[in-house]
Amino acid sequence: MNKRIKTIAVSAVILILLLIIFLPKILSSESSSQNIQGGRMNMQIPVTAHIVAYEKLSDIVNTTGTILANEEVELRSETSGKIVQILFKEGAYVKEGDLLVKINDADLQAQLRKAESKVKLISDREARQRQLAQSQMISQEDYESTLNDLEASKAEYDLIKAQIDKTEIRAPFNGVIGLREVSEGSFVTTSNVIARLQNLSNMKVDFAIPQKYASQVKIGDELGFRLSGNDFLYKAKIYAIEPKIDPSTRTLRLRAICTTNYKDLFSGAFANVELNLKENDNAIIIPTVSIVPELKGQLVYLFKNGVATPQRVDLGLREDKRVQVTSGLAEGDTVITSGILQIRPGAQVKITEFN
Secondary structure, three states: OHHHHHHHHHHHHHHHHHHHHHHHHHHHHHHHHHHHHHHHHHOOEEEEEEEOOEEEEEEEEEEEEEEEEEEEEEEOOOOOEEEEEEOOOOOOEEOOOOEEEEEOOHHHHHHHHHHHHHHHHHHHHHHHHHHHHHOOOOOHHHHHHHHHHHHHHHHHHHHHHHHHHOOEEEOOOOEEEOOOOOOOOOEEOOOOOOEEEEEEEEEEEEEEEEHHHHHHOOOOOEEEEEEOOOOOOEEEEEEEEEEEEEOOOOEEEEEEEOOOOOOOOOOOOEEEEEEEEEEEEEEEEEEHHHOEEEOOEEEEEEEEOOEEEEEEEEEEEEOOOEEEEEEOOOOOOEEEOOOHHHOOOOOEEEEEEEO
């Protein structure tokens, strides 16, 4: 019994000695571990941020278009024949009604003289028979027969005159005539293009916009356009809208006219059109890099009292590096714009720069 008591006493003494030796080290190790973990918990992630403020935002639709002349026509002959005269100079200004090209009409002129002589002859006969009919020396039937002959002769004369008019190609409006495609002596048909005439007093812009913007445009809206290789912004105003959506492209055609007579615009030129649909003076715009996409939408992280706080947002118009927020943010909010991948809700953050 005494031997057992001695063994227990020795074991107790050894255990006490071990605790005296190793307990301070264990406590020191736990303290260091707690300090490390505490340091990690208190570590602040450096980020950049953007302070939300109201800005002016324009809803601009960018599309392409074509420059058109105010009026343009391809000059063609209404009848086939040989060209006997070309009375215009290439690139010259012509007035409405000017004779430009003459087609050979010698045979028609002969027919016209014959018809004119016939009309004169029957006209004299009708005058004599009218007097006789009034004196009842001939029947009314004989007079009316002569009168009908006179009307038929006049109609034949008018028909030949109309055929002669078709051999004369005249300018339908004031404008600049282009390069001619024929020469004197050429035989032309109704399918041959002789030249092109353009009225350049005002220039038009023909373009189309996506269907979703159809309800937002109206006659009188202003737009700007630029030409390839030219940074100058030309101005125009919508004056006509196609009343139908193109079913093949789902676009709406519009046409605008330049209110200023720009001398450096050419018909057929390619144009980059900028159509300003509406302006919002109280828009909230933030950098695109601050958006965090999720399955249920998008969110941003707000800086609140040194902590990153998630906030869901709805987006609107997009630019190259910025995006409009339609709901979820207010003026004065601080949106975190960098370190997004390292941030978790409730993380400690430190702002190093505002952008």
